[in-house]
Amino acid sequence: MKLFRPTENTPFHIDYSWFEKNGQDVNVLIYKCLTPEQQERLAGVPADEALDFVDEDTGEVRRVTRAMQIIRTERADDPTFISSRLPVAESVFRIFLLNDNQPLTPIELAARVGRKPSEIVAQLGGRAVYNGIRPIMN
Amino acid sequence: MEKVLDRVIHRQTQTSAYWSALTITADDAEFLYGFILEAGKPQRIGDLTLALIRHRVEQENEALRRQWADNNVYQPKNRYAVGERLIFPALKFASGRVVGVRPGNNPDLGEFEVIAVQFDDGRRREFAANYPRAHRLNDEDATALFDAQHLKTPEALYEEHGAQVAAALTAALEDNDEFIRIGEEWFLRAMMAEVNIGHLNLAEAVLDVANGGPLTTDVILRDLGLPPDIGDKVQEASLNNALAADPRFDEVSLNDRPAWFLRRLEPAEVREMPQPLRAVRFPGNTTISAELTRLARELDDELEFDETIPVTPAHSATLILTFPHRRAGTLGWSHAAASVLPQSLKPRIPMRFKDRATQKEVTVWLVRAGRYVWGLGDWFKANDLPAGAYIELSRSDAENLVWIDYRRRRPKREWVRVANLRDGRLHLETAQRAVACEVDELMSVFVDDPRLFDALRSDRPRDVMQAVREAFPEIAKLSPQGNVHARTLYAVVNLITRCAPTDVFAALTASGSYVPVGDNYWHLSER
Numbered sequence: 001m002k003l004f005r006p007t008e009n010t011p012f013h014i015d016y017s018w019f020e021k022n023g024q025d026v027n028v029l030i031y032k033c034l035t036p037e038q039q040e041r042l043a044g045v046p047a048d049e050a051l052d053f054v055d056e057d058t059g060e061v062r063r064v065t066r067a068m069q070i071i072r073t074e075r076a077d078d079p080t081f082i083s084s085r086l087p088v089a090e091s092v093f094r095i096f097l098l099n100d101n102q103p104l105t106p107i108e109l110a111a112r113v114g115r116k117p118s119e120i121v122a123q124l125g126g127r128a129v130y131n132g133i134r135p136i137m138n
Numbered sequence: 139m140e141k142v143l144d145r146v147i148h149r150q151t152q153t154s155a156y157w158s159a160l161t162i163t164a165d166d167a168e169f170l171y172g173f174i175l176e177a178g179k180p181q182r183i184g185d186l187t188l189a190l191i192r193h194r195v196e197q198e199n200e201a202l203r204r205q206w207a208d209n210n211v212y213q214p215k216n217r218y219a220v221g222e223r224l225i226f227p228a229l230k231f232a233s234g235r236v237v238g239v240r241p242g243n244n245p246d247l248g249e250f251e252v253i254a255v256q257f258d259d260g261r262r263r264e265f266a267a268n269y270p271r272a273h274r275l276n277d278e279d280a281t282a283l284f285d286a287q288h289l290k291t292p293e294a295l296y297e298e299h300g301a302q303v304a305a306a307l308t309a310a311l312e313d314n315d316e317f318i319r320i321g322e323e324w325f326l327r328a329m330m331a332e333v334n335i336g337h338l339n340l341a342e343a344v345l346d347v348a349n350g351g352p353l354t355t356d357v358i359l360r361d362l363g364l365p366p367d368i369g370d371k372v373q374e375a376s377l378n379n380a381l382a383a384d385p386r387f388d389e390v391s392l393n394d395r396p397a398w399f400l401r402r403l404e405p406a407e408v409r410e411m412p413q414p415l416r417a418v419r420f421p422g423n424t425t426i427s428a429e430l431t432r433l434a435r436e437l438d439d440e441l442e443f444d445e446t447i448p449v450t451p452a453h454s455a456t457l458i459l460t461f462p463h464r465r466a467g468t469l470g471w472s473h474a475a476a477s478v479l480p481q482s483l484k485p486r487i488p489m490r491f492k493d494r495a496t497q498k499e500v501t502v503w504l505v506r507a508g509r510y511v512w513g514l515g516d517w518f519k520a521n522d523l524p525a526g527a528y529i530e531l532s533r534s535d536a537e538n539l540v541w542i543d544y545r546r547r548r549p550k551r552e553w554v555r556v557a558n559l560r561d562g563r564l565h566l567e568t569a570q571r572a573v574a575c576e577v578d579e580l581m582s583v584f585v586d587d588p589r590l591f592d593a594l595r596s597d598r599p600r601d602v603m604q605a606v607r608e609a610f611p612e613i614a615k616l617s618p619q620g621n622v623h624a625r626t627l628y629a630v631v632n633l634i635t636r637c638a639p640t641d642v643f644a645a646l647t648a649s650g651s652y653v654p655v656g657d658n659y660w661h662l663s664e665r
Contacts, residue, residue, distance in 0.1 A: 051245075052243050052247070052250075052252055056274060057274060058229060059228070059265045060263055060264065060265055060266075061266050062264075069244070
């Protein structure tokens with residue numbers, strides 16, 4: 001089988017099935033993206049309860065968890081939510097949470113996290129999968 | 139999720155791709171037919187192009203209006219029922235039908251509904267409805283989406299894409315029998331007035347009385363008596379078309395207002411190339427040196443005029459008079475001359491040259507076949523200009539008037555190169571002659587009786603190689619070293635045979651009897 005090597009132009013996204021296959025719960029990872037105060041507000045709320053989230057640009061309704069709703073409504077404009085101080089995999093994961101998991105290339109991601117595209121490829125394009133982030137193979 | 143990138147209706151006519159791929163359809167032709175019909179007179183391609191662009195833009199607007207007529211613009215604050223058609227400005231104006239309604243579930247947002255929409259492309263998505271909270275789409279005025287203020291106007295599109303649309307349109311109109319091209323304008327064949335042979339004979343008589351012309355079409359029309367119910371412009375267009383198709387007439391205008399001349403009354407030298415200008419070519423493919431190629435380009439002979447090199451307009455140009463032109467009373471319509479003369483593709487055009495010193499005007503003809511300007515014989519004679527004299531042309535404010543002058547100086551007798559015939563062959567000598575103008579030292583040749591050379595050309599025509607062989611030793615003997623400059627050779631060869639510099643240099647190179655000694659000087663080979 002030919003080895004697939006992602007490049008700076010290969011689109012990546014969060015592969016949610018990866019969490020299931022590896023016995024992990026993505027909601028735990030999402031929960032960690034919240035501030036302590038936000039985590040406190042979620043105490044007692046089922047992690048997988050689905051709410052209708054209304055997109056502020058299009059009016060489109062998506063079924064999301066309460067944690068996701070908080071991230072999208074309260075953290076989208078927070079400059080500390082995505083920064084070059086965070087590990088690459090963490091920053092990229094957060095970008096995909098905010099953009100509804102729309103695929104992005106390392107070049108596009110690099111511009112948003114303040115890193116070089118080659119760093120993104122080196123971190124996310126190897127065998128190890130971080131936070132379920134994987135390249136999309138055609 | 140599709141984010142809102144632009145909140146305007148995507149219009150193809152706003153893109154370059156649309157205009158560069160434009161194909162003129164039958165509908166376009168029908169529209170342009172109506173456009174010209176309504177105008178009642180011929181239209182320039184630029185006007186037709188702008189009209190077509192306006193038409194295409196309006197067609198697109200109309201299509202959008204039709205598309206939107208049965209659709210409501212989606213706004214979250216409104217309630218929608220199953221079956222209702224909606225259009226979504228934030229999703230590039232995709233449209234779809236409401237196929238379901240359910241209550242929304244989000245305690246933070248209060249009560250609202252969620253509608254399921256089946257899009258025309260098959261996708262199914264959900265949207266908020268009866269949603270009174272602040273939302274960008276709720277605040278938007280749906281009618282403003284049609285607002286054309288941000289769009290490029292047809293005039294702006296014409297500025298940007300007019301050239302390529304005009305090219306496509308011209309090609310399409312040329313292929314369409316319903317349209318007829320009259321000069322720079324387009325008209326409908328069906329609207330043309332009938333111009334019969336009687337009208338054309340009358341036109342010939344009118345021009346005959348005017349010494350051949352030129353007369354503008356409206357002046358000729360006065361005597362033709364075309365039906366008065368046909369508009370002036372149409373009458374003019376019809377007559378222009380008929381005159382253009384009749385070989386008796388030449389269109390000789392320098393501007394976009396046609397003017398006509400009776401061909402048989404044009405000077406014979408304009409209808410047919412004067413004998414001294416008829417050139418012979420050197421056969422074969424001899425390659426000449428880069429140095430000689432540069433010199434040939436510098437000599438700028440109209441025989442080697444390259445149509446593919448654009449002419450850069452200039453205020454003035456200096457030409458060197460050569461013997462064939464001196465004899466024919468012409469100047470070469472070379473690159474240098476073309477930079478000052480009006481640009482035209484017409485076969486023959488009369489215009490005026492005005493002597494800067496005497497202020498006298500001369501009528502000259504620009505003749506495209508052979509690229510020469512005829513009509514200067516008397517002026518050359520009056521000023522006693524020899525071959526090799528510098529002639530200066532400069533533009534005037536009037537489009538059909540060019541200043542002409544030569545480099546004047548106080549006349550004095552000088553030792554110069556004089557050409558004669560001896561025993562039917564070229565003979566050069568150095569003799570004293572009165573010189574009243576500045577000349578190119580390498581190219582000047584004084585000829586006491588030019589008629590002798592006419593006889594030489596007609597009785598014993600030389601090919602290029604023979605002419606080089608005859609001219610070279612005659613030039614060489616006038617120099618102590620026996621050297622001959624290629625420039626002088628070109629000038630002297632042209633006394634006996636009209637030919638282009640490249641042909642002279644090819645014969646010089648191919649002969650094997652001459653060797654280059656540098657700086658375009660050549661010497662008789664000692665082999």
